[in-house]
Amino acid sequence: MNRISIPKHEWDERLLQLLSSFEVYAPVENEFSCDYVIVDADTIPDIVYNKPKPVTPLKKFFLPVKENVTSAAKALKPVVILGAPNCDVMALAFLDEIYLDQEYPDPAYRRRRENTILISADCLSIQEHCHCTNYGIEPIGNEHSDLSLALVEEHLIITTYSKKGELLIESLGIVVAMNPEKNLEESLETLRTQVLDQLKKQNGELPDYKETGMLVSSAGDESWKKYASSCVSCGACSAICPTCSCFLLIDKPGFEKIRQLDTCQYPGFERVAGGEDALGDLSERFRNRYMCKYVWKPEKYHLKACTGCGRCIETCIGQINKNELFVELSN
């Protein structure tokens, strides 16, 4: 791991250099939100650093909504994704456990993963439903990204975590040996502490990941029915979730297969040809999503299946707030 600092205007010049050999994605603010765009020379100054949660979760870069998984792989231009918050980076690391497992590494996912340099950004502010720290995830970069960035006092503090990240920095002519000045490091530390305090204040009553699992396991049918009463099985919570990655295979002539993202929230998800459907009932489907994230996946995988981004709360047209549900269960 190395830490470097570089003035923002110089960093912007380096980014311009990067555009010739990489397809670069970074968050840019629009009239109602902030989301990834393909960066060109004009958008470099508009890149938003250190603000949590672009609308699109990282998974969409690696698991498109729909793709042919049987056709021959097309050449890809190397990709840099810049500015991913750590909730999304940790969600992607969780998806790696599923899609890059030793027995059946997924070819399309692996190609995109290997083709991408992931640059995370510390969150130096919070949004209403952010709750990563309750689930043991810090809103700062770590070794699950190749590099991380923090914009402090018109300087980018860059931390390198992987060989891929180091090589990128070197290729941009940035000298890795330069350590950030002490006052920049101190300012960053102050900002980070403020963010941690804000998150603590915002989510003081919210149970942690493990406790949530116990609450979800022991909650009775009545709780699920109550909270599912405004659910319309639209599946938006799963579509926007950075860790939900279930899919459907659709057959096309020529023994081709299309992978389309799917969700257990849709009726018929588990129905078998004989007609049995373990998730036929809406409240069972609703419960299933939480059991999956907080009880079953933790038994199977190492990383968290919910990273506390809060997008599912923001997107729900039934106004379902899972955090209110968990606080209620804990009381």
Added chain:
Amino acid sequence: MNGNLYKPLKSELIKVINESPLIKTFVLVPEEAFSFATGQFIEVTIDGMGEAPFTPSSSPLKSDQLEITVMKTGYVTDHMHNMQPGEKMGIRGPYGRGYPVEKFYDKEVLILGGGCGFAPIRSLLYNLIAISDKLRKVTLCYGSKTPEDCVYKPYVEELRQTPKFEVLRSVDQPDENWTERVGVVTVLLDDVEMDINNSVAVVCGPPIMMKFGTMKLLEMGYPESDIFLSMEKNMSCGLGKCGHCMMGKYLVCKDGPVFTYDEIKDQPHIWN
């Protein structure tokens, strides 16, 4: 298996055997040698129509051809039932954890099967015949709705001539020629004499039969860890990724489809 996990291996349908009005056996010759362990399943693609999981019903000792026995019960299987020799299907796999036959050594094996659940069992029986010197005995209890619905009739006769193997059958609705037991398959368990302390049980069939069969075996004194169940869920990708076959903490396609009862008894919706 070929390079891409999702690309099926083309296989020629060389023969279709009518087992019952709703059940057919399809004999397939894959373009490349294809082997599996008994109890593992494969994904079968009907070109452009869909894909469904089946456990081969043929011997795991053969790699040049394989058989699947299929009940006509939905979109994909309707199409399969209309297929003729010479047409192509696609296969992927084999997937999952099959029957741990080495755990059956020196034991009596009680097998409880219902309807089309005989398919994985027949594959297991081929395997058990090959290692019968290591087994004490094998008792198959098989139930179906009517005598007409009984599958593998010639095979049952062969099995009855095989030393150490016995077959008991029941039907819910007999006809005038039926001379064997009448009633649901669990009635056959009243007729068997097993040394339960030196025995394992295998159950495969429709969910309702699996449930009551397992309950009866527990009543008989079989330990939960000696009851092997072949679970049916909506296995789609076969790779532990798509999530359709989730059964609590297990993905049936990868962790199963064969489980012992003690492994799954606390998971939700095991019988539906």
